[in-house]
Amino acid sequence: MSKKKENLLKGFYDVSPLLLPVVPFGIIFGAIGIELGFGPYITYATSIIIFSGASQIVFFQLLSNGASSIIAITSSSVVSTRHLLYGAVVAQYLSKLSLMWKIFLSYLLTDQAFAVSQEFFKKNSNDEYKHYHLLGAGLTLWIVWQLTTVIGILLGSIVPEELGLSFTIPLTFLALLINYFRKIDHLIVIFLSGLSSILFYNAPLKSYIILSCVISLFIIFLINKFQKKI
Amino acid sequence: MTIWISVVIAGIINYLTRLGSILLIKPERLSESAKKILGYVPSAVFPAIIFPAVFLNETNTIVQINDPKIIGFFVAIVIGYISKNIISTIIAGLISYWIVIFLF
Numbered sequence: 001m002s003k004k005k006e007n008l009l010k011g012f013y014d015v016s017p018l019l020l021p022v023v024p025f026g027i028i029f030g031a032i033g034i035e036l037g038f039g040p041y042i043t044y045a046t047s048i049i050i051f052s053g054a055s056q057i058v059f060f061q062l063l064s065n066g067a068s069s070i071i072a073i074t075s076s077s078v079v080s081t082r083h084l085l086y087g088a089v090v091a092q093y094l095s096k097l098s099l100m101w102k103i104f105l106s107y108l109l110t111d112q113a114f115a116v117s118q119e120f121f122k123k124n125s126n127d128e129y130k131h132y133h134l135l136g137a138g139l140t141l142w143i144v145w146q147l148t149t150v151i152g153i154l155l156g157s158i159v160p161e162e163l164g165l166s167f168t169i170p171l172t173f174l175a176l177l178i179n180y181f182r183k184i185d186h187l188i189v190i191f192l193s194g195l196s197s198i199l200f201y202n203a204p205l206k207s208y209i210i211l212s213c214v215i216s217l218f219i220i221f222l223i224n225k226f227q228k229k230i
Numbered sequence: 231m232t233i234w235i236s237v238v239i240a241g242i243i244n245y246l247t248r249l250g251s252i253l254l255i256k257p258e259r260l261s262e263s264a265k266k267i268l269g270y271v272p273s274a275v276f277p278a279i280i281f282p283a284v285f286l287n288e289t290n291t292i293v294q295i296n297d298p299k300i301i302g303f304f305v306a307i308v309i310g311y312i313s314k315n316i317i318s319t320i321i322a323g324l325i326s327y328w329i330v331i332f333l334f
Contacts, residue, residue, distance in 0.1 A: 017317045042233055049241030054279075059240055069236040077243040085271045087251025092265065095257045106249035111279075115272060167299055167327055168320065170283035171306055173276040175319035178310035186273045194277035201282050201290060212278035213271075220274075221267050 004129045007120075011136025014116040018176075019144055021168035022112070024159040025053055026145050028166075030152020032057070036064040040153045047149040051142065052110065055079045058206055074205055081210045086114040093121040094131055105131060108138025115176045185220060192216035302327030 026047075033043025038060060046056045055076040062072040086109055094102060117134040124130050151158070159165055180186035196212035203211060260268075284303045287293050293300060306323030313319065 017320065020320060038233070042237060045234075046237055046241075049237055050244050051241075052244055055240065055244055059237075063233070063236075069232060073236055073240045073243065076240045077247070080244040080247040082275050083244075083247040084251050085268075085275060087248060088255055089268050089271050091252045091255040092257040092260065092268070094252060095255075102252050103249065106252050107245060109248045109252070111275075115276075118272070162331075164298075164327065164331060167283075167302060168324060170280040170299075171302065171320045171323040173280045174303070174306055174323070175310060175316040177273060177276055178314055178316065178319055180273050181307070181311050186270065189270045189273040190277045193274050194281035197278035197281045198285055198292075201286060208282070209275070209278040213274040216274045216277075217267055217270055220270055221263070224263070224266065 003127070004132045007127070007129050007132035008136035010120065011113075011117065011133040011138070012140045014120065014133070015112055015137040015140050018112040018116070018172050019140070021165065021172050022053075022141065022144055023148050024165040025169065026148025027152035027155075027159050028157060029053060029056060030149040030154075031157040032152075033060060033149075034153055034156070036060055038064075043153055044149055047145055050076065051107070051145065052076075052080060053145070071205070076206075078205045078207050079209060082111075082213060083109060085213060086111075086118075089118050090114065090121065090134070093125060094134075097131055101131060105134055105138065108134065108142060110138065110141050111173070112176075113137040113141055115173075119179075185223070188223065189216045189220050192219055298327050298330035301330050 029047075030043060033046070034040065043060075046059065050056050050059065058079050059072050059076040062075055063069070067075075087106070090109065094105065097105070113134060116137050120133045121130055124133075177186075177190060180190065193212040193216035196215045197208050200208040200211045202208075284299050285293055287297075302323040305326035306319050309322035310319035
């Protein structure tokens with residue numbers, strides 16, 4: 001098997017366990033779009049054009065609550081700002097790629113694809129075709145997100161709410177952090193970010209995610225700097 | 231019609247947040263300490279998604295200590311710590327959460 005195909009499939013395998021919350025979330029999103037009165041075309045278009053579950057939900061919820069388009073666009077964009085950090089991490093490994101690759105892979109840079117591919121990049125930084133891992137993980141998520149949005153639009157909320165599957169979203173992100181549980185510096189960042197997100201949850205324009213990132217990264221930067229001095 | 235324009239604008243901005251750093255950051259210009267800080271990005275972003283989903287309920291107030299989500303969360307941490315396996319962590323958290331909501 002060629003190295004390209006091998007990395008592509010590895011991306012698919014690595015991201016598969018993370019599909020557990022994506023499937024019900026996609027269906028629920030499709031159903032919510034219809035319930036809130038956005039109609040099948042707009043609802044589906046957001047899955048292609050915005051392609052980010054959290055931003056899509058924020059966008060729809062604000063508009064349906066009567067917020068202006070500007071507020072809805074701004075808030076969904078603020079939720080997306082975390083991608084700037086993801087991009088900064090993977091940029092270290094993708095710098096040699098052509099512009100076309102960068103343009104295409106950026107579209108596929110979701111939370112889950114970032115999580116598994118940055119791990120792969122760290123371990124295989126000398127692999128010439130390592131970007132195929134992100135392609136495999138990203139395409140897998142894209143296809144599943146498109147299909148499940150359509151299922152939700154056509155069939156409504158077929159996922160029983162009693163199962164509480166929305167809880168699988170935090171569980172998946174928690175599982176993605178298990179490699180850091182043994183590292184004290186990472187634990188400090190995790191705790192600081194988590195605490196900030198609760199404290200600033202009601203901050204304007206859904207800015208609590210990026211606020212928590214900036215606060216926790218800044219404090220660990222100070223700690224690292226201070227440690228070097230002693 | 232305006233809704234279509236809003237969707238497209240939101241989509242373009244969202245895409246630019248993904249493309250921006252990949253296009254503009256030159257790795258050779260990043261200092262060692264900047265690279266070190268970027269290594270913390272997953273630990274800085276994911277908790278901001280995890281904590282509100284576990285510790286806040288629908289009315290944005292802190293949940294009770296015996297909330298099923300708290301129990302699922304801590305079981306997942308313990309199993310994650312021991313097993314170092316993504317699938318077992320998710321499954322353990324979900325099953326313990328289901329046990330609490332369906333059996334008690």
